[in-house]
Amino acid sequence: MNRPEPTREAALRRLTAFVPDAGKYAGRRNFDFGPDDRSNVSTLSPYLRTRLVTEKEVCLAVLERFARSTVDKFLQEVAWRTYWKGWLEMRPEVWSRYRLDLEQREHSPEHERAIRGETGIECFDFWVRELIETGYLHNHARMWFAGIWIFTLRLPWQMGADFFLRHLLDGDPASNTLSWRWVAGLHTTGKHYLARASNIKRFTGGRFDPAGQLDESAPALPPDGEFERRDLDFPENPRPGARLGQLLIPDDLTPIGMPQVESTAGWFPEDSRVLGDPSEKVVDFHRGALDDALSRTGGPRLRGRLSESVRDWATREKLDAIIMTRPTVGPWRDLFAGFDPGVPVHHFVSDWDRQLWPHATAGFFRLKKRLPKFFDALVSGQRSLF
Ligand SMILES: Cc1cc2nc3c(=O)[nH]c(=O)nc-3n(C[C@H](O)[C@H](O)[C@H](O)COP(=O)(O)OP(=O)(O)OC[C@H]3O[C@@H](n4cnc5c(N)ncnc54)[C@H](O)[C@@H]3O)c2cc1C
The missing domain is CATH 1.10.579.10 (DNA Cyclobutane Dipyrimidine Photolyase, subunit A, domain 3)
Known part of the structure; x- marks a missing residue:
């Protein structure tokens, strides 16, 4: 498998190549044919993770070519990603x-x-x-x-x-x-x-056979306690008129299409250990994805400490406020815990997340049963999907 290039162009190329195969996904997706043959899955996950391409774009591309019932399984797998995100947002502990x-x-x-x-x-x-x-x-x-x-x-x-x-x-x-x-x-x-x-x-098509080497009867791990479920609190969009600067981070690189956005910048830590010490390959992909997004919106990648460098940029650009997609639970949310750029910070949450996360309260089934209606509304272009 070639290492994916961290660009939106590469993401769209991969999506275009996958779409004709999406109709065969359900029957073939469980086979791991090895790193040289990933033709049965999309391998879009690094792009979805950074949102160089969004879940909505991927699902719409597939639904443009096939009836929903033909690609149900694929759509459900994409929804698993949304389910886990919504579930964790409600239980950050x-x-x-x-x-x-x-x-x-x-x-x-x-x-x-x-x-x-x-x-x-x-x-x-x-x-x-x-x-x-x-x-x-x-x-x-x-x-x-x-x-x-x-x-x-x-x-x-x-x-x-x-x-x-x-x-x-x-x-x-x-x-x-x-x-x-x-x-x-x-x-x-x-x-x-x-x-x-x-x-x-x-x-694995017989590539491996670990017969006799695995414990196939171990019990589940004992429960490790209850976690309180919090309500989701979605932010209001900022009032019109303010001069906004958009801050991009690789947790979600979707450009926020608001007319008030006058300026864009990105930030990535100099010392990536604060992100949980990811490998060099992961750092290269995520920083590269940020640079790719910035090459399309225009604007610098800020260097130095988070609050200070964003504050300098906000002063330079005479910004009234900053808007950014709210970092999701994980290393990025942790990094932004004490974020203080000297101007108000507005958080943005996509329609996709707003509409699906609230159904991730319990098991996946609760979300899954809403998907047909959700995707039908998505195809017909309705803004409110439920
Ligand atoms: C132990 C374990 C750890 C995992 N860690 C991650 C992780 O860190 N990041 C991650 O994106 N996925 C993770 N997954 C889910 C899944 O394995 C990957 O999303 C998927 O293999 C990515 O390959 P693909 O893009 O070819 O998937 P495809 O089969 O083509 O699916 C399309 C997209 O749907 C989403 N998706 C598919 N299956 C799942 C799933 N089971 N859960 C959540 N989303 C899914 C992904 O965004 C994926 O890109 C993990 C699964 C397991 C069992």
Whole structure:
């Protein structure tokens, strides 16, 4: 698999190439044919993660070519991303607890062996190398990997989630943390995901067969407590007339189409350890995606400390206020916790998120049953989708 180029142009090329295959997605998506053949999935995730291309654009492109019923499965998978984001927005403590737990975990020789790909389980060791080299793993491989990490290698799930987040180009605090919790049996109590040798053999087309090497009967991890669910508080859009500066960060690079936006700038930390110490490849992709967005809107990438550099820019541009897409729960929200650029900061939340997140209160089913109506309204161009 070629390393994706961090540009919107490359994202749109990939989308155009995938759309004709979207009708076959449901029947083929579970096969991991290996890094040289990703023809059965979209590989759009790094672009969706940074929103160089949005969920709405991707779904509309697919729906322009196929009837909804033909591409239901694909649309649902995109909605899983939205579901995890909405679910975590309502329970930010799941993220902060995970970060705290992670700090308390000691590195062990078993953990070192696992992240060096030296466990002796051929498929697992292969995925470690694939992840480090390409920044991508197929969804099924992610499930098997997490299942083997937790139930066969008996390593802490938090360390596995951290390893993914450091190396995945699409590394997302919601999809990643909550998928690891789902595999462990912590998302849906009592339900966990065990990697089975026969399943791996079948869906890798016989590339791997770890028969006899996996624990296929381990129980789910014990529950780790209740997390309070908060209401979503969506911001109001700023009043007309103010001279706004738009601040872009790779958490969401969608340009905010408001007439009051007079100026745009981007910010990326000089020291990426504040983002959870992602790999160089991840940093290059996310910083490159930001630079690509800025090359289209115009405007500088600010350097230096967050509040100070944005404050200098706001003064230079004589801005009344700053507008930015609200950073989602995760490293970007944490970074902006004490943000003080000296002018008011308005937060923007897309219509997509506003309309779907409120249905992520419980299990995915609650959101899923609303999707047909949602997508029909999307195709017919209605602004209010419910
Ligand atoms: C343990 C584990 C960790 C994961 N970590 C991440 C992560 O950090 N970031 C991330 O974007 N996805 C994560 N996923 C979800 C999923 O594996 C990837 O989104 C998907 O494999 C990306 O490849 P694709 O673009 O080819 O997907 P496709 O199959 O082509 O799907 C299209 C899009 O739908 C979304 N999507 C598909 N499946 C899922 C899913 N199960 N959950 C959420 N969104 C989905 C993605 O945005 C994806 O780009 C994780 C899954 C597991 C089991």
